[in-house]
Amino acid sequence: MKIITTHKMTLVFATNNQNKIKEIKTFIPKFIKILSLQDIGCFEEIEETGKTISENAFIKSSYIKNNYGYNCFSDDSGLEVDKLGGEPGVFSARYAGIPVDSDKNIDLILKKMKSIINRSAQFRTCISLITENKSQLFEGIVKGKIIDSPRGSAGFGYDSIFKPDNLNKTFAELSLKKKNEISHRGIALKKLIKYLIKLNI
Numbered sequence: 001m002k003i004i005t006t007h008k009m010t011l012v013f014a015t016n017n018q019n020k021i022k023e024i025k026t027f028i029p030k031f032i033k034i035l036s037l038q039d040i041g042c043f044e045e046i047e048e049t050g051k052t053i054s055e056n057a058f059i060k061s062s063y064i065k066n067n068y069g070y071n072c073f074s075d076d077s078g079l080e081v082d083k084l085g086g087e088p089g090v091f092s093a094r095y096a097g098i099p100v101d102s103d104k105n106i107d108l109i110l111k112k113m114k115s116i117i118n119r120s121a122q123f124r125t126c127i128s129l130i131t132e133n134k135s136q137l138f139e140g141i142v143k144g145k146i147i148d149s150p151r152g153s154a155g156f157g158y159d160s161i162f163k164p165d166n167l168n169k170t171f172a173e174l175s176l177k178k179k180n181e182i183s184h185r186g187i188a189l190k191k192l193i194k195y196l197i198k199l200n201i
């Protein structure tokens, strides 16, 4: 029996994070089929050796294109604190060392910022998309402040110490739906999807 598919495009999302795969499938137009790294049999670790968030996103998507031939996108995110010279940035996940520990990362940021008055910071997401020979970058930034001590229990990473501008709640005090509406990842994702929809015309 012939299987009829309505998908016009297949894209690999270069991540092992099943939550991210689940999230993207709720956003992405139905004409696009999303495959995970597991789906294409990629089980090796792709080393994130970039000096910037955008470099790391590109390293992952180009690795898949070069080694597996699939059109692909990947994301990389981080927190950038102005008065810490953009730290932790590309080191956000492992700021306080390995193994990765969010509580220790938060403690380290708060310690470094103890006497700092300007608490401005931003979350940045870069999505790198590689289709055939074309490489595109989509960026999402949300500006805010680092508060003095953690607040809220939702989310992950630095959510409990980041208060976006124009809101009196930290990311960890927002529902996932509300956070996705305004977050760096949500903004970058919307740009990616707008571009993919245009491709389908």
Ligand code: IMP
Binding pocket: 075, 076, 077, 078, 079, 092, 093, 123, 155, 156, 157, 158, 159, 171, 183
């Ligand atoms: P990833 O590239 O999405 O895996 O993000 C790298 C690291 O940045 C995470 O491990 C977190 O420490 C931090 N991070 C990225 N996005 C967020 C967020 O939305 N909230 C809190 N921390 C985040």
